[in-house]
Amino acid sequence: MKGLPPVLITAIVLVAGFALCAVQFPNIASTRVVGNLLTDNAFLGIVATGMTFVVISGGIDLSVGSVIGFTTVFVALAIERWGMPPLVAFVAILALSAAFGAAMGAVIHVFDLPPFIVTLAGMFLARGASFLLSTESVPITAPIYSTVSDFALRLPGGGRLTAVAIIMLAIVIGGALLLQLTRFGANVYALGGSRATASLMGVAVGRMTVKIYMLSSLLAGIAGIVFSFYTSAGYSLSAVGVELDTIAAVVIGGTLLTGGQGSAIGTFLGVLIQGMIQTYINFDGTLSSWWTKIATGVLLFAFIALQQGLVALARRPVAKRAGAVS
Amino acid sequence: MENSLDPAASLLEVRGISKSFGAVRALQEVDFTLRAGEIHALLGENGAGKSTLIKVVTGVFPRDAGIVRLGGEEVAPRSAKAALQAGIATVYQEVNLLPNLSVAQNLFLDRQPMRFGIVREGEMRRRAKTLLADFGLDIDVSAPLGNYSVAIQHVTAIARAVDLSARVLILDEPTASLDRHEVEILFRIMRQLAKRGIGIVFVSHFLDQVYEISDRITVLRNGRLVDERETASLSRLELIRMMLGRELAETTSARASAGAQTTREVCASFEGYGKAGYVAPFNLELRHGEVVGLAGLLGSGRTETARLVFGAERADRGQARVEGAPVRLQSPRDGVRHGFGYCPEERKTDGIVAELTVRENIVLALQAKRGLHRPLSRREQDEIASRYVKMLDIRPPDPERPVGLLSGGNQQKVLLARWLATSPRLLVLDEPTRGIDVGAHAEIIRLIRELCDDGLALLVISSELDEIVTYSDRVVVLRDRAHVEELAGEAIDVGSILAAIAADGASVAHEGRA
Structure with missing residues (x-):
């Protein structure tokens, strides 16, 4: 191992950044702020976990933001207008989004198309479909929404670990285990290394591709439900551009955009970094919230440069060897 | 589970395999027999059909005719994966493994030991360690494969193939990127595997290695089987003759010219020119109105020399001169x-x-x-094109036809025309007659001579020794990436070229078998 693995660097950036914030605003270092940070970014953490799988496998999923938007509208209409019991609505939308992801994966594999284009089409499709359902914000008044919103574990220091935060943490941990400990996880990395080689080595590449995009869309669906808990409404314009925040979190978390390397925990840290910047800006009060984007942009550049540096380092000993042979 | 380790039993039988790509017949009724527990070298020059044969046998290409029997049973794999399942594993020069995964994951991908749906990482590492220990490797199997040398990656690929119960192991140029010590490790492993009854096909253009490791040799030429021989009883000269397809006896060539060469002006010269790990430093003088032929086996450094001379590869030593003035050829x-x-x-x-x-x-x-700023007008283009179409007799004589629709010989002429249009002083031709029909062949050769008479300096690479002898004023012979001999004038004939290629081979061969 040369130097620090990218995940560790992400962790260091997070801790150092948090320490800096805490020096300026001591109130930041409280369970209350941290608890809110987790709640506010719950949906991002969930969808970013799915994106991690996609990116490690060498793909990309641009449709997740639209799937979240569609989910909020669908859930709101199903409960409020169509009279579906909330749980039935949830199951229906999760089945729908999983099928949507599976279809994108199948198209990518069968027609050998770039994931960028296929999921871009998926993005327009899902967004358009949500406008078709409703163009206005639909408030959700079902009792389960207030129950879930009110539920929270009390943390020492007055913080609250909300239901959505707990769901997110469970998904991050589940995703990390799936990626590290199972055959499925190993195959995700294999696909990112080289699809052709993975196929030669016996990996069912087509089935894997379908499953990976299915997982990503399914998690986007869950993120959409969580988002609707968070806002208690369904709106077709919600979560516009979230796919890019998600990709940013994945890359800042140390996952190689070209695939083959990365981790779910790193992505989680990447989400927290973005949340931390947002929190800092809220505390400051004078800064425009767009500074979040600027800081994220700077961090992205830094991490991409760092990864290139690490990749170059990893190649160097090989070059040296070749020289020594002659 | 037949346990008949009869050494003479044929493990893999290939009979009457034919394969065409369009009009090109890549393989014609080729037979090949691999016995259990033997190391069998498959040899031939570029285009002889080695790769095609391997790919047809392993199902990468569908075959047109013929049968393949593995252990007496007919097999017809449709993909490399199916071949692997049948027991025929191939390890290519570029290792087909995943450098981003750990060594252990590479060995057990898609067949990891599992418990309750979870990969037993510890168990997998232990098994990987045991497996590699069989091959004399003691490495950290949890590190990414890409951290290790090509040799270790090769051994890992072989270990995976063998562990997948391969009965036939095909190694395609496995030693090309290994150093001497690594080659020895690989050979030790190959012998060990052969002892276990696995049949190994060894494709290589390093003849020293072929003599060192193989039991038998099959030679292909132009898509046909030349012969199958015991390595011990096949002299190196004979082997090279089989590969190049020349009967040593006659072919005293009807050479065109042998003027007073020294009086010709030097066009370009190269002193101590070379590149580490590419071609050993060489001296080469190219004169106006003279053809220099580069002869040698595949991989002997012919193309490498040409690329250095042209600047397609950067030399790291030596001095190049053009018309006497020192120049740098960087690109x-x-x-x-x-x-x-x-x-x-x-x-x-x-x-x-x-x-x-x-x-x-x-x-x-x-x-x-000329550069982008001075575009050729359409009229100039038409003029140039029709001039060369006429001069080189490109057919059909239609300058507006896409080149892809022309025959190989005419494509070659278009290439020639492209360079002639720049009025060069030196032209480097790499295998100008490869893959073109007999008539066009003679024409290209005539053209080479004519261009030369017009004062052009030519450097020509060819595997066809007859051809080289016909048009060359001097012939440089290469072996193992070094220039080993220069023949001039009357000394040029097929026999002396073959002798130079095979020189010192005889002694090495016997050492190897002793």
């Missing part, structure tokens, strides 16, 4: 600037642009030389 652009032209061996991939017309292909290099 093909430099080569073109000094009036060099280069027709590469891979016409299809490196030379012609198949979608463009004959005219566009011909003016390509000239336009590049």
Whole structure:
């Protein structure tokens, strides 16, 4: 191992950044702020976990933001207008989004198309479909929404670990285990290394591709439900551009955009970094919230440069060897 | 589970395999027999059909005719994966493993030991360690494969293949990127596997290694089986003759000219020119009105020499001079600037642009030389194109036809025309007659002679020794990436070239078998 693995660097950036914030605003270092940070970014953490799988496998999923938007509208209409019991609505939308992801994966594999284009089409499709359902914000008044919103574990220091935060943490941990400990996880990395080689080595590449995009869309669906808990409404314009925040979190978390390397925990840290910047800006009060984007942009550049540096380092000993042979 | 380790039993039988790509017959009724527990070298020059044979046997290409029997049973795999399942594993020069995964994951991908749906990482590492220990490797199997040398990656690939119960192991140029010590490790492993009854096909162009490791040799030439022989009873000279297809006896050539060479002016010279790990330093003088032939086996450094001369590869030592003045050749652009032209061996991939017309292909290099600011007018282009179409007799004589639709010989002429249009002083031709029919063949040779008589300096690579003898004023013979001999004038004949290629081989061969 040369130097620090990218995940560790992400962790260091997070801790150092948090320490800096805490020096300026001591109130930041409280369970209350941290608890809110987790709640506010719950949906991002969930969808970013799915994106991690996609990116490690060498793909990309641009449709997740639209799937979240569609989910909020669908859930709101199903409960409020169509009279579906909330749980039935949830199951229906999760089945729908999983099928949507599976279809994108199948198209990518069968027609050998770039994931960028296929999921871009998926993005327009899902967004358009949500406008078709409703163009206005639909408030959700079902009792389960207030129950879930009110539920929270009390943390020492007055913080609250909300239901959505707990769901997110469970998904991050589940995703990390799936990626590290199972055959499925190993195959995700294999696909990112080289699809052709993975196929030669016996990996069912087509089935894997379908499953990976299915997982990503399914998690986007869950993120959409969580988002609707968070806002208690369904709106077709919600979560516009979230796919890019998600990709940013994945890359800042140390996952190689070209695939083959990365981790779910790193992505989680990447989400927290973005949340931390947002929190800092809220505390400051004078800064425009767009500074979040600027800081994220700077961090992205830094991490991409760092990864290139690490990749170059990893190649160097090989070059040296070749020289020594002659 | 037949346990008949009869050494004479044939494990893999290939009978009457034919394969065509369009009009090109890549394999014609080829037979090949591999016995259990033997190491069998498959040899032949470029285009002999080795790779095609391997790919047909392993199902990468569908075959046109013939049968393959493995352990007496007919097999017809449709993919490399199916071949692997049947027991035929191939390890290519570029290792087909995943450098981003750990060594252990690479060995057990898709068949990891599991418990309750979870990969038993510890168990997998332990098994990986045991497996590699069999091959004399003691490495950290949890580290990414990409951290290790090519040799270790090769051994890992072989270990995976063998562990997948391979009965036939095909190694395609496994030693090309290994150093001497690594080759020895690989050979030890190969012998060990052979002892276990696995049949190994060894494809290589390093003849020393072939003599060192193989029990038998099968030689292919132009898609046909030449012969199968015991390595011990096959002399190196005979082997080279089989590969190049020349009967040593006659072929005293009808050589065209042998003028007073020294009086010709030097066009370009190279002193101590070379590149570490590419071609050993050489001295080479190219004179106006003279053809220098480069002869040697595949991988002997012919193309490498040509690329250095043209500037397609950067030399790291030595001095190049053009018309006596020292020059630096850092890139093909430099080569073109000094009036060099280069027709590469891979016409299809490196030379012609198949979608463009004959005219566009011909003016390509000239336009590049003039730069973007001085575009050739359409009239100039038409003039140049029709002049060369006439001069080289390109057929059909239609400058507006896409080059991809022309025959191989005519494509070659278009390439020639492209460089001639830049009025070069030196032209480098790599296998100018490869893959073109007999009539066109003779014409290209006539053209080479004519260009030379017009004062051009030519450096020509060819595997056809007859051909080289016919047009060369001097012949440089290469072996193992070094220039080993230069023949001039009367000394040039097929026999002496073959002798130079095979020199010192006889002694090494016997050492190897002793």
